[in-house]
Each structure stands twice: as structure tokens, then as C-alpha cells.
Amino acid sequence: MDFNHSDDRQMLADTLGRYLAQKYDFETYKRIAVSESGFSRETWGALAELGIIGALFGEEAGGFGGSGFDISVVFEALGRALVVEPFLGTLMAGRLLADRHDLLEQVIAGTSILAFAHFEPQGRYDLTELATTAVRAGDGWVLSGAKAVVPQLEAADHILVSACTDGGLGKSAGLSLFLVPADAAGVTVRGYPMIDGGRGGELLLKDVTLGADALVGPENDAFDGIEATVAAGIVALCAEAVAVMAVLRDATLDYLRTRTQFGVPIGKFQALQHRMATVALEIEQARSAVINAAAALDGDRWHRERAVSAAKFTTGRVGTLTAEEAIQMHGGIGMTWELPLSHYAKRLTMIDHQLGDEDHHLERYVLLGTEAGEA
Amino acid sequence: MDLNFTSEEEAFRAEVRLFLAEQLPARIADKVRTGKRLTKADMVEWHAILNARGWLANHWPVEWGGPGWSVVQRYIFDVETALAHAPRIIPFGVSMLGPVLLEYGSDAQKQHWLPRILDGSDWWCQGYSEPGAGSDLAGLKCAAVRDGDDYVVNGQKTWTTLGQFADMIFCLVRTDPKAKKQEGISFLLIDMKSPGVEVRPIILLDGEHEVNEVFFTDVRVPAANLVGEENKGWTYAKYLLTYERTNIAGVGGSMAAFDWLKHVAGAQKKAGKPLAVDPYFAARLAKLEIDLENMKTTNLRVLASVAHGGAPGAESSMLKIRGTEIRQEITALTRRALGPYAQPFVSEALDEGYNGEPIGPDYAAPVAAEYFNNRKLSIFGGSNEIQREIITKAILRL
The missing domain is CATH 1.20.140.10 (Butyryl-CoA Dehydrogenase, subunit A, domain 3)
Structure with missing residues (x-):
């Protein structure tokens, strides 16, 4: 029984805590949290340089952490400083993109930001109540649907989107994941401020045409x-x-x-x-x-x-x-x-x-x- | 034991409803119902409509413009106006200063100030709390020193609600710094346009400018603006705090807010069904509804004791505590009902005439901000901790 973090993990927590204490004080938070972009790309880059994003992912994904306790020490430090930057979406999308080495390398370096767009306006917190569909078209896919209250959606360069590829609502079978470039035709992002600082967004997908390589993981088996x-x-x-x-x-x-x-x-x-x-x-x-x-x-x-x-x-x-x-x-x-x-x-x-x-x-x-x- | 209103009281309720149907502007009621911001003009307009009917100062004596209602009639009026989504009556002039002047003011003061409260000539605000005197109100320091025919006031007040709109402020000031703290306080009426008065906004956690700090630097106030006797202000202050208590439970407002919560919970979906029938949420709704029904009767029991000659005493502390807790739980459940859509907050969406497409359901915009804003209910007007102290001492005698 040992309730202490390993030395490496403790060092990571200390480094992050020190950085945020110096560079992300309350005045900085207030400025960033209500700013037009709702986050600071400069801060994001600096935190990437400290290795904070890499700590969220395992070695197989090019990171050096990724366990439950790696995640918890990082988010504790972020919480103490009220950091609004897009860590949550990057964490959740990135964990499903372990085989996209080139993209994850950019993500870990802080040059590419991810969002995870799964929950839908009618679905509340249900993991399986999806109306977004992806239909095969030639070699690729056509996506249509809407995703609700995605944290820091406007910041994302790539959005990981879940969709039904087989079956209907309320089922965990028949779901697949797609990597959608934020600037793809048919993608509309409606951003807005959040009451607790930072920004969120509604994602609208209207006949978004993607190549075969947009499919992430197994078809129909993403749940x-x-x-x-x-x-x-x-x-x-x-x-x-x-x-x-x-x-x-x-x-x-x-x-x-x-x-x-x-x-x-x-x-x-x-x-x-x-x-x-x-x-x-x-x-x-x-x-x-x-x-x-x-x-x-x-x-x-x-x-x-x-x-x-x-x-x-x-x-x-x-x-x-x-x-x-x-x-x-x-x-x-x-x-x-x-x-x-x-x-x-x-x-x-x-x-x-x-x-x-x-x-x-x-x-x-x-x-x-x-x-x-x-x- | 008879829980029904008399036929006369029911006839009165019908009269109030008819008045509201005819006179409450739909534009204003719609803003109240949907949680939009009211402007000063909206509030002034509603006061003028009530005053034209003689119902604005409905607890004042008939000779000073009151309608001569019983406490039960006042209760019915409070509930019906809230259910019709009328704005609340701004209390500072009508419900706070008015009763103090009626009880302790000179004839000249009554004749000058009371009609001006009714016709809206003066918007009043309250100068009670100070940075160092909150729950311990008698510890206030804002000082008034007599100089010829004037008092010279120096100090600071805070949490001055809607002070940015005010023409006048009634203040508790220290006139005898050597006396015991409750015995050196006076009650002074100060013109907000006097040289040396400065109002600074305090922005609350929802981003709203609702309260202010008011600073006094060598402000000269005519001695004629002293209410009652010098150094007797604490008596008047306590009278003000205990006078208008028939609506302290805010039952009407809670009934209207609970109806709105049920509407939201019926419209929100969980697994394709209304959230209102989800067993977890339904249990929360049921507990709240039971509490509210109990509160309605507790409130009426207190009113009945007043109507039959008893004095509302420390019982009003019970009404304040439970009434505000119920209202806070209503706003908490409305927030919870929204699920993820409690998070977006577009402040401009609360302004009249905003045309933007709503984020999520059209009722979502004000909900989380109202939850946070209503945390004030258990803090102001004597915090709920202070109310519990009153119950402990005055009712339980512990």
C-alpha cells in the first residue's frame, strides 16, 4: 500500500504546478477565460513544451504517461489554476487515436488541437443516444448530424466525431468514429462563452464528405x-x-x-x-x-x-x-x-x-x- | 380548522387577476417569465401602473395612500402578481423607508417623502451594510457629525442594491462613537446627488451590475433629514427589518418558479422520455413540491396569527430560512434539468430584443446565472445563519 505518487509523476505535478503559479495567476485566468478565443494558444504551446500533453498518453501513442494517475495529477494541477485550455477534448479524442502517430505527435507538441464530439442535443448524458449518421459513399463516408456543448470546439483543428453506421438510436452496437478536419466542407461550428469561463460550441455536420481514412478504429464497434x-x-x-x-x-x-x-x-x-x-x-x-x-x-x-x-x-x-x-x-x-x-x-x-x-x-x-x- | 379562503377573499383574488390581465404589460411579464433583464424603465412603469390603481403601497394606511387591505389580501396579491410574472415591487422606498417614516417620521417628512415614493419622484436605496458590518450590522462605522444645520457624513456603505438608479439613500450612520454600539446610531436621508457621494459598481459572479459600493466624503446633509431622534436609529433599523414580513417566504415567487421548473422538466428529455418522469429527477421534484406545499401552509399560519391580532415575531425567521432554501433548490433543479445546456452563457441573450438563435432549448439562457445569482437569497436580509440565531434565542430560548 502506497498512496504517494511515483517520483516521475510527482516531478511532473510539481513542474506544472510551479509553471501555473507563475504564469497562470487569477488575473491571467480572467483575461483568457472571457477572451474572444476563450483560451490561450501561447499557454497551450508552453504547456506542451513542458510535456503536459505527452503525460496524458501512453508510450504506444508517443506519450510517456496515460495512466489514471498521470491524468489525475495533471488535471489536479490544472484545476487549481482554473485552466480553461482544451485538455479534456485532447485527452478524450487522443486516447482513441493511438494509431495515428503523425497526428498525435503534433498534438503532443501542441501544434494541433483535438476535440471529442460525441454527445448530442437530444441525448443528455447518454453514451449511446446518437442521431448523427455516417453513410458509405464510394470509398469514403458522408456524415450528417449535430453534437452538443463540445468544450473548446472552436480551438480544435481536428474533431473526433461519433456516428451511427448501422442501426438506430439507443444502441451501443453500430457506432463508429471519424476524424473530421475542422475546416472540412459542411462543418459548422457555433461557438459561445461558457458560464464558468472558456468557450464551447455546437457542431453541425451537413453532408460532410470524408475519405476512407477518416474512419478511426473498427467500423460498427466503437462503443x-x-x-x-x-x-x-x-x-x-x-x-x-x-x-x-x-x-x-x-x-x-x-x-x-x-x-x-x-x-x-x-x-x-x-x-x-x-x-x-x-x-x-x-x-x-x-x-x-x-x-x-x-x-x-x-x-x-x-x-x-x-x-x-x-x-x-x-x-x-x-x-x-x-x-x-x-x-x-x-x-x-x-x-x-x-x-x-x-x-x-x-x-x-x-x-x-x-x-x-x-x-x-x-x-x-x-x-x-x-x-x-x-x- | 378551515384552510379555505373566504368568499370575500376569493372575490378579491378575482379582482386582482382581472387587474393583472388588463394592466400588466405583456412585454414586461414575458421578460420576467423568461428570465430577461428588467430595465429601470420597466420597473418604473410597473410601479406607476400599481400606483394608478392605489395598490403600490398596499400595506400603508389608507390616509397615506394604502388600499386598507388585510394581511390575507396582501398575501393573495403577492401570490397572484408573482404567478402572473409581474416584476417585484422594488422594496426600498415602499416597503422599507415608508413604514419607518409612517412610524417615526415627522409630519413634514411624511408629507414630503411619502407622496414622492408613490409617484416615483425618488428612487430609494438602502445604506445599511458596510465592509466591516454585515451580519454584525450594529458595528457600522459610517460617521455623521453635526455642524450647524447640517450633518457631515464620512464613510462607506456596500451591497447597495440598484443604487446606480437611486436619487436618495436612507442610511444608518454613527452619531455617537463613544456610546454602546447600538446606541450611537442615527437614521439619515441623503441625496445621492450631494457633492461627495460616489457610487461604484460591484459586479457579481453572474456578470451583473446589481449592487454597489457607496462612498461618502464630507457629504453635507440637512439636519431636517434626520428621522426620529439622534442616536435612536437602531430602533428604527430593527423596525424596518421586521416590518414588512408577510412576503418574506416568497411563496408566490417560488410557486411561479416551480411551475416553470415543471415546464422545463417536462420539455427536457432523458432516454426519449420527459425528464420529469425519470425516477431520480421525479423524486427531487416531489420532495421540493412537498416542501413548497408545507411552506404555503406554514406561511398562512403565521399570517393568520397576525390577522387575528398576534404579532409576527421570530416566526418570520423560519419563513425566511425555508422560503429562501426552497427558492434556491428550485433554481438548482432547473439548472440540473438542463444537463449539458446549463453551461453556455450568452449574456446578451437576456436583453430585450435579442434575436440570436438560442443555444439548446430556448428556456436555457438565464438558468445557470439565476442559480448562481440566487445564492444571495440566503445571505442578504439577515443571513440564514443570523435567522437561525434569532430562532434559537427568541423561540427556543436556548
Whole structure:
């Protein structure tokens, strides 16, 4: 039993943490988060140079990491600084592109950015409810459909798109993945700001004609890969969430110690002490859930999926508690744009709206529990 | 035990509904219903419509322009206007300063200021909180020193809601720095156009400019603008905070917001079916609806005790706590209902006349911002922690 990271991984975390502390302070965040592009290409390049993107991928894909704990240390550091750059899409799309060595080399070098466009407007958080279709045309394919709320879609040079190649809605069979250049004819990106900073976008595909080489992975059999890469995305988001929680906890503790009312620091009031104790212990529970999920990421499907749904449920529940209590215990000042606190609270709340919320993953955990193959 | 309204009260409800159907501008109701931004002009327009009917200051005495309603009539009016998506009555003049002047103001003050509240000549804002005096309001420092026929005011107020629109501010100021902290406070009316008054916006987490800081530097205020006696301001301040409590639970607003939540949950789909019938979401909706139904009766029980001569005391703290928690849960569930579409936020989409294509469902635009904005409900007007202190001391006697 050892709950410490390996030396290499710890060094990576320290390097990233130091860089972000120096170059991605709150003022920088505020500037980038509401900017026209919603991210900084310069920052992206610098983080690539530090090896942060390479850490998200295994050696077979040209990276030097890619395990659950590599992902969690990176996203924890990113979460602490509220980094809005397109790491999540790059992680999820990149893991499915392991055999595209040339492209991944550019991705790891920071010269090419990926988005993962899977969820659809009618599908909520369902992994299989797809209406986007890909139809064979000659040697290639024609794609049509719509994808919903893709993080940093406008930043992407290549978009990994899921589509039905056989069968209808609500089925995990008959799905395939396609690599779509962002500038392909028939691709429309509608970008918009997100309430927690950065940008997202709606992807419209209208008779997008692609060559045979656009197909990624096995035809009609993409679901397992999609589920596994979403699991990695969930580990990333949960790690980010726990880091955000820790920032909120520390800021609130600091406030409880320094804000004076009725002649004493408000942290002297037992009513607040006990609530803060609850927040602190729940955050530790959430951290444990993330460790469980990161450890299970590279294991068998059933244990992996149970662990990631448990983690996403836990961080969703604890995230809401932590964000709301942090604002409440700060009072009015916790509601202001000026203080970092409200931005962390918004980010934490919105993580529950990505890749399935608390209710979605509780239901999923229940369903997985009733599945036969739990050996 | 009879939970029904009397036939007279039902007739009154019909009268209010008819008035709203005829007089509430559809343009404004539509903005309220869909979560669009109201302008100062919208709020002023609605006040003028209510005032023309004599219903603006509906808790004032008849001699000063009130309609002579019972607390139950006021409750019915609050609920019906909220369900019709009318804007709320801006409380600072009508519901806060008005009752203080009626109780403690001089005849000259009443005759000068009360008609101006009704006809909209003065937009009032509230100068209570300071950076160092929030929950501990009596710790305020903003100082007023008597100099001839004037007071000279120096200091700062904060969280001044809609102060950017205000003509006047009623302030708690310290007039005796040596007295016990509750005993050196006075209640002063200050013209926002006076030299030395500066208003600075505070931008909230949803990007909105709703509250302000107000700075006073050697601001001269005529001594005639002192309400009541010098150093008795704390009494008036407490009176203001406890006076207008029939609507503190915000039941009408929560009923309207809950209807909207049900509409959203019915329109949102999960696995092809309405989210409202998903067992997980349906359980959340049901718990909230039960809470709201309970709150309606708790609220009416408190009102009934007032109507029969009892005084609403610390019970209003219960209404404030549970009422705001219910409203916050409604906004949290509406946010949850949207799924991924809670994330996009196009601020301009909340302005009247915005023609852009909606991102996702057409009701999505304001939802997450409203959730974040409504975190204020458990903070302002005496935080819910302070309300629990009041219950602990005044009701439970612990």
C-alpha cells in the first residue's frame, strides 16, 4: 500500500504546478477565460513544451504517461489554476487515436488541437443516444448530424466525431468514429462563452464528405472505446473537481480565521465550525473516490465503470455542497466577480454538467451493480 | 380548522387577476417569465401602473395612500402578481423607508417623502451594510457629525442594491462613537446627488451590475433629514427589518418558479422520455413540491396569527430560512434539468430584443446565472445563519 505518487509523476505535478503559479495567476485566468478565443494558444504551446500533453498518453501513442494517475495529477494541477485550455477534448479524442502517430505527435507538441464530439442535443448524458449518421459513399463516408456543448470546439483543428453506421438510436452496437478536419466542407461550428469561463460550441455536420481514412478504429464497434475514453475524461474532471474543492476549502478556512464580526473571527462560531468540518471530510471522501477511479481506469471494464461512476457521483454531490457552502460562509463577498472564489464555485458546479451529473452516475452505478458479469 | 379562503377573499383574488390581465404589460411579464433583464424603465412603469390603481403601497394606511387591505389580501396579491410574472415591487422606498417614516417620521417628512415614493419622484436605496458590518450590522462605522444645520457624513456603505438608479439613500450612520454600539446610531436621508457621494459598481459572479459600493466624503446633509431622534436609529433599523414580513417566504415567487421548473422538466428529455418522469429527477421534484406545499401552509399560519391580532415575531425567521432554501433548490433543479445546456452563457441573450438563435432549448439562457445569482437569497436580509440565531434565542430560548 502506497498512496504517494511515483517520483516521475510527482516531478511532473510539481513542474506544472510551479509553471501555473507563475504564469497562470487569477488575473491571467480572467483575461483568457472571457477572451474572444476563450483560451490561450501561447499557454497551450508552453504547456506542451513542458510535456503536459505527452503525460496524458501512453508510450504506444508517443506519450510517456496515460495512466489514471498521470491524468489525475495533471488535471489536479490544472484545476487549481482554473485552466480553461482544451485538455479534456485532447485527452478524450487522443486516447482513441493511438494509431495515428503523425497526428498525435503534433498534438503532443501542441501544434494541433483535438476535440471529442460525441454527445448530442437530444441525448443528455447518454453514451449511446446518437442521431448523427455516417453513410458509405464510394470509398469514403458522408456524415450528417449535430453534437452538443463540445468544450473548446472552436480551438480544435481536428474533431473526433461519433456516428451511427448501422442501426438506430439507443444502441451501443453500430457506432463508429471519424476524424473530421475542422475546416472540412459542411462543418459548422457555433461557438459561445461558457458560464464558468472558456468557450464551447455546437457542431453541425451537413453532408460532410470524408475519405476512407477518416474512419478511426473498427467500423460498427466503437462503443467500447468511447466508453473507455469517457471514463478517462471522468477521471480527469473528478481530479480537477477535487483540486477546485481544495482551493475553495482553503479560501473559506482563511476567511473564517480572518473575518471578524461581533468582535471575534467568525470561525469561532460553532455553527460554522461544524459545517466547515463536514465540508472538509466530504472533500477527503471525494479525493478517495478519485483515487479509486484512477486506479481502476486501466483495469477491467466492470470495475472501471463502477469506479468512475462512483467518483463522478461523489464529486457531483460534494462539489455542490462545497461550492454552496464556500459562497454562503463568505457572505456577499463570495458572490463577487472580483474574488477568485466565485469563479472556482462556478467551475465546480459546472463540472457536474459534463460527462454525466450526480443523478446520471448514481443510476448508472445501480444498473452496473445489477449486471451479471461482475466477477 | 378551515384552510379555505373566504368568499370575500376569493372575490378579491378575482379582482386582482382581472387587474393583472388588463394592466400588466405583456412585454414586461414575458421578460420576467423568461428570465430577461428588467430595465429601470420597466420597473418604473410597473410601479406607476400599481400606483394608478392605489395598490403600490398596499400595506400603508389608507390616509397615506394604502388600499386598507388585510394581511390575507396582501398575501393573495403577492401570490397572484408573482404567478402572473409581474416584476417585484422594488422594496426600498415602499416597503422599507415608508413604514419607518409612517412610524417615526415627522409630519413634514411624511408629507414630503411619502407622496414622492408613490409617484416615483425618488428612487430609494438602502445604506445599511458596510465592509466591516454585515451580519454584525450594529458595528457600522459610517460617521455623521453635526455642524450647524447640517450633518457631515464620512464613510462607506456596500451591497447597495440598484443604487446606480437611486436619487436618495436612507442610511444608518454613527452619531455617537463613544456610546454602546447600538446606541450611537442615527437614521439619515441623503441625496445621492450631494457633492461627495460616489457610487461604484460591484459586479457579481453572474456578470451583473446589481449592487454597489457607496462612498461618502464630507457629504453635507440637512439636519431636517434626520428621522426620529439622534442616536435612536437602531430602533428604527430593527423596525424596518421586521416590518414588512408577510412576503418574506416568497411563496408566490417560488410557486411561479416551480411551475416553470415543471415546464422545463417536462420539455427536457432523458432516454426519449420527459425528464420529469425519470425516477431520480421525479423524486427531487416531489420532495421540493412537498416542501413548497408545507411552506404555503406554514406561511398562512403565521399570517393568520397576525390577522387575528398576534404579532409576527421570530416566526418570520423560519419563513425566511425555508422560503429562501426552497427558492434556491428550485433554481438548482432547473439548472440540473438542463444537463449539458446549463453551461453556455450568452449574456446578451437576456436583453430585450435579442434575436440570436438560442443555444439548446430556448428556456436555457438565464438558468445557470439565476442559480448562481440566487445564492444571495440566503445571505442578504439577515443571513440564514443570523435567522437561525434569532430562532434559537427568541423561540427556543436556548
